[in-house]
Amino acid sequence: MDTRKRVAFYTLGCKLNFSETSTIARNFTDEGFDRVDFSESADIYVINTCSVTENADKRFKTIVKQAQKANPEAFVAAVGCYAQLKPEELVAVDGVDLVLGATEKFKITDYINDLSKNDHGEVHSCEIEEADFYVGSYAVGDRTRAFLKVQDGCDYKCTYCTIPLARGISRSDTLTNVLKNASEIAAQDIKEIVLTGVNIGDYGKGEFGNKKHEHTFLELVIALDKVDGIERLRISSIEPNLLKNETIDVVANSRAFVPHFHIPLQSGSNEILGLMRRRYRKELYVDRVTKIKEVMPHACIGVDVIVGFPGETDAHFLETYNFLNELDISYLHVFTYSERDNTTAATMEGVVPKNVRSKRSKMLRGLSVKKRRAFYESQLGTxxxxxxxxxxxxxxxxxxxxxxxxxxxxxxxxxxxxxxxxxxxxxxxxxxxxxxxxxxxxxxx
The missing domain is CATH 2.40.50 (OB fold (Dihydrolipoamide Acetyltransferase, E2P))
Incomplete structure (x- = not known):
């Protein structure tokens, strides 16, 4: 009779979460667990949570119910950003046995002894200041591409964002380890690697809050381009103020890096960017797009934008719409602003009604369809x-x-x-x- 325990995983949120789920899953495999699909009966279900969107918060309860339906006796554990920010909320959900914060999630197998369900779930979370060490990870999403984590945490203080509270200070993997992981991925006949992190342009800060950059993002890009066996390298998302001309030039002349950039804007109004505490103004954003298109006319440029931020008037929104409409970009990721506890923006004046946020979001999504179509049309015949x-x-x-x-x-x-x-x-x-x-x-x- 097979006595091996079965474990299943569900990941909410970003590519970084997917890469970390893969690392946690490998730890379970090393401990003798068999990984099964989340829809199957398992002895333990691990849910990697996200706190960026309101929707992700609400979906957690549904996912717990899904696990209980597959096996009512199963042990259910929650890890990830929401688990760090609001552990008491998660542990109060019926059926949840264990909640682990930012420093504990990679040690999950240490916390799972007898897998017996308790009347009350346990919480092991840290003060986020303790999340000062780095755990490298990568996920093989399918046979064609892998997400490689190179950096974690963020030192920026954007007024709407909980990520620094959920993930701690900016810290990075060593260049040696990133290259080792990239070679491991290449050996599995995976053709594309997507670099992920919270703020990857800040790559190079060491562990324990060491603010000195051991290596820069530019050095990382140059070194990865030389790894044998990788056909494609893609930069997932990079802040405009950290995307330097030298990096753009290296990508333009690279063997493996592809001409695709995803650059968060968040607003096309300098006044709103100031309220958000973003570290650039729209003029710098124009410079980045212009530089990319100068050296790579066929490059694809994706943009993150937030609508309905406190204080965003109709005039501010139109400024953003017109700015994006005139910019040579390829598509938008539109986020409708939602209030987050313990953020400065949650207490700001000028709250935008939800129906107005929704209308603005719809307008920008329509613009995104138009932009993508125009970009695709520009590529016909190539x-x-x-x-x-x-x-x-x-x-x-x-x-x-x-x-x-x-x-x-x-x-x-x-x-x-x-x-x-x-x-x-x-x-x-x-x-x-x-x-x-x-x-x-x-x-x-």
């Missing part, structure tokens, strides 16, 4: 390289070009995790791009 993904979606296989144009072709399992040169020909009704095959892509050497 030759690009596509990495095909592993899922059969209604008879089609999807993939992304190096500059993040989403393409589709009739399902063919032989295309999974392969790179091909293609000519982009037309945009389908669903917004994806059709193409003509040119050749199978030859690996970088």
């Amino acid at each position: 030759r690009r390289t596509v990495l095909f993904e592993g899922e059969n979606k209604e008879g089609y296989i999807h993939g992304f070009t190096e500059n993040y144009v989403k393409v589709k072709a009739p399902w063919n399992p032989e295309l999974v995790n392969t790179l091909h040169h293609v000519d982009l020909t037309k945009i389908d009704d669903d917004g994806m791009v059709r193409f003509d095959f040119v050749s199978t892509f030859v690996h970088h050497t």
Whole structure:
């Protein structure tokens, strides 16, 4: 009879959370657990939580119920950002046995002894100042790409954000360890690595609050570009004030880094950026976009923007809308502002009614569709390289070009995790791009 215990994981939130779930899962495997899907019966369910959106907070209870339905006797543990910020709220949810904060989550197997359910859940959380050490991690999301964590925490004090409270000070992995992890990923025949962190442009700050940069983000990019076996490297998200001209130039001339940048803006109004305590103004943002397009005219640029921040008038919003409309960017990630406990913004005057926030959000999402369409149209007639993904979606296989144009072709399992040169020909009704095959892509050497 098989006595091995089964463990299942559910991840809410960002790519960084996914990479950390993978590390925690490997710890369980090392301890002799078998990993199963979250929908299956398991002995322990681990939920990695997020606190960035209101929705993520609410979904937690639903996910706990899902675990209990699969196995009412299972041990349920919560880790992650929400677990650090509001452990008492999580432990009060019916069925939750263990809540671990920022420093404890990577030691979860130490806390799980007999897996017996208690009448009351346990909380092990720290003062966030204690989260001053770094744990490296990476996630293999599917066979085609991996998320590699290079940095954690944030020293910025944006007025709307709880991440410094949930993850602590900015600290980084050593360059040696990042390169070791990248080589491990490459050895698994994974073609693309996405660099993740809370504030990756701040890469290089050591452990224990050492503010001296051992290495810079630029040095990291140069070193990773030389790792054998990686076809593509993608920078997930980087603050505009930390994206230097030298880094843009290196990416433009790189072997493996792709021409795709995701740069948070948050507002196109300098007055609102000031209230948010962002470390740049919109003029610097224009400089970044202009520089990228100068050296990589075909680059894809994604933008984060928050609508409905306290004090945002109709005039401020129109300033943001017009700013983005005129900017040579490719798509938007639109976030509707939601109040967070223990943030300065939660007590600010000029609260924007929820229905107005919703209307502004809808307008910007419409602008994003228009921007993406215009970017895709600009790429028709060009030759690009596509990495095909592993899922059969209604008879089609999807993939992304190096500059993040989403393409589709009739399902063919032989295309999974392969790179091909293609000519982009037309945009389908669903917004994806059709193409003509040119050749199978030859690996970088």
